[in-house]
Amino acid sequence: xxxxxxxxxxxxxxxxxxxxxxxxxxxxxxxxxxxxxxxxxxxxxxxxxxxxxxxxxxxxxxxxxxxxxxxxxxxxxxxxxxxxxxxxxxxxxxxxxxxxxxxxxxxxxxxxxxxxxxxxxxxxxxxxxxxxx
Numbered sequence: 467x468x469x470x471x472x473x474x475x476x477x478x479x480x481x482x483x484x485x486x487x488x489x490x491x492x493x494x495x496x497x498x499x500x501x502x503x504x505x506x507x508x509x510x511x512x513x514x515x516x517x518x519x520x521x522x523x524x525x526x527x528x529x530x531x532x533x534x535x536x537x538x539x540x541x542x543x544x545x546x547x548x549x550x551x552x553x554x555x556x557x558x559x560x561x562x563x564x565x566x567x568x569x570x571x572x573x574x575x576x577x578x579x580x581x582x583x584x585x586x587x588x589x590x591x592x593x594x595x596x597x598x599x
Contacts, residue, residue, distance in 0.1 A: 471507055474498075475514030482515070483522055516575030525554040530563040530571040530582075543572060546579075 469477075478495060485491075499505050516526050527547055529535055535543075535558070544556045563571075568583040 468502060468504075471511055472514055475511050476518055478511070479515045479518030479522070483519065483524065513575050520551070520554065520575060523554050524557065525551045525574065526557045526559055528559050528561060528573040530561045530566050530573070532562070532564055532566045532568060534562070535560055535570070539570070543570075547574070 478491075481491065495511075499508060499511075519526060525547065527543055529540075529543060540558050543558050547556055566582045566584065569581045569586070571582050571585075572579040
């Protein structure tokens, strides 16, 4: 029987808050989504898990960058989000993504802060094109 995505996310969030994230659990979730033909729901499930974590006091900031983040930048990211989540345990999860030419993209369950060079170039291009009209 197909479980609703939010219920699945809640179960995952509860288990990971109790026991942490493990390779075994990750494989089980992947196998379930694959067997049910729901692989395309993975990103949505992960966002829902982040929402459940935030409600429980654990906030995950996913930082995508081309290179490993220096410790000072990790601290700055936590400082930025501390204002929005003063009582939460903040976790910064790094994802190395060569498509991020430089800078960093920060994602939470409900918002994104794009400080990447690609985003700045895209905004500059849009502004330049708008100025030509």
